[in-house]
Amino acid sequence: MTPTNLIILDEAPEDYYVRRLDEANASGLKQMLRSPAHFKHWAENPDDDKSSPALDFGRAFHCATLEPDVFATTYVVLPDDAPQRPTVAMLNAAKPSDSSRERIAWWERFNADAVGKLILSAADYDRAQRMADSIRSHPVAAGLLVGGDREVTFRWQDDDTGLACKARADLYLPGEYLMDVKSCRDASHEGFARAVASYSYDLQQAHYLSGIRHCGDSIRWFVFLAIESEAPFVCQPHVLDVQAEQRGESLRAKAMRRQAECLQSGRWPGYSDQLNELSLPAWAYYQLEDAA
């Protein structure tokens, strides 16, 4: 293992999630597959997708599944019957009514308890817990959570392109497997296969396994733990077959080469610099046959 190839167990999220044009990670490589221009925009505008209700919930659910102890100390639930926050008028009133005083006092107590914590609605808190419970009660998925390190960062230098690379695994069990939890609408064989193809999860696997190899481990397995985000929160662990693995490696190699070339040239083009002659998809011609 060279000094640049590291496994870091305690890298702070804010350090890891810094985006750079000269650094390759799975999310950036997926952008690069779309076009270098999309990658550049993504890298230079991290605040565009820093927070959204879906992302916030995703983080909470990951925490509930992978680090239940941290979840308990990081998140606080806002009960359904919580009173509305006191208005400015209430807070500034010289002689607030009894009910106003109760509202103000309730929020003061709640805010005191919630200092430094993230607030989750009761519904989201319940959903995150039920998803985590579903995983813990699956006869195989539960085994994935036994042991291993959570939120592990890998940093290495790619042999082919020289690019600095990084990856952050949800769970890493040295010598055995990497695991990534994916919430999804359909965790079934067919449904999750579509998600893998659509969101290039196979590229992510190729990138992570490359990282782990550069860092001196030769684990074979990368397990996607798919969990449906709607009741009954069915979960299913998946391992990609050989063809899917190969597709991921090809996609990654293509994106890595493209990023290295753009970095060297300083040009980050869109789809093409040339006039494009447009062909229509095959299905468009079925309509023509039907009309005839």
Place this chain on the structure above:
Amino acid sequence: MNMLVQQHPAPEVSPFNDGEAFKTAQRVGTAMASSTIVPKDYQNNLPNVLIAMEVAHRIGASPMAVMQSLHIIQGRPSWSASFLIATVNACGRFSPLRFEVEGDDPEADSYRVRAVAKDKDSDEQCVGPWITWKMVKAEGWSKKNGSKWLTMPALMFMYRAAAFWTRVYAPELSLGIHTEDEVQDITANYVGSAAPKTAALVDLNDTLRERAAKATTVEPVAEPAEDAAPAMPDPPKAPAAPSAQEVHDALTKAKTSDELDEAGDLIRSVPDEEARKSLLALYGKRKPEVK
């Protein structure tokens, strides 16, 4: 079954040979797919019919025979064993498949069966591998729910012997497709197609299963130690909603605009709709008074 295979010579051109053949095959296939007497997997499913036509072309059978004998089990195409035997018998290169059986009791551990046929060109005797109970048990074929190895072992021995023989001596006839009973045997007792397919993956699956079971018995996740911090601090109890009378009193007593607004904020907390209307009217009436 022999008659079906022999009486319908294969189409001379594969549906996938060229564009013209494909167009013709599409027309024929569309007609077949619209028939109600083809099996369900092929009804209104032109792609499946086209594949059956291609398979029929390759093995020299009629498309209808292929459709009746090529079944989809848990997403995998599979032959009926009797069709596979008929295809071998009808191909003309071998004498009809025959079976050597050792033992009288199909349930006895020593019972074994193999398939044999003679190559007509070389006169060579083609002998398939023995199928034995040791093999059946080691592969776990008899352990599946509803296994026919337990209810009709003699037939299963012959079917499996024929499948193995074909795979060795005439793989071009089975096209690498397993028989129906093989697919049922090798498909593990997992839900749908999520079953692990390689030995290494089966090992990982078993390891995780053991770990999960151990974790459940040794380290119950849902039972924190008594002195551990509670999973989530109890939030403060929400105050009771103000009654209509309390809001009415607050509206009446308000001396400033702020106090009136503050009381007005409480109106929405009153559950009774009629009371809310009345309180809103009072709020509207008092507003000009406190300005």
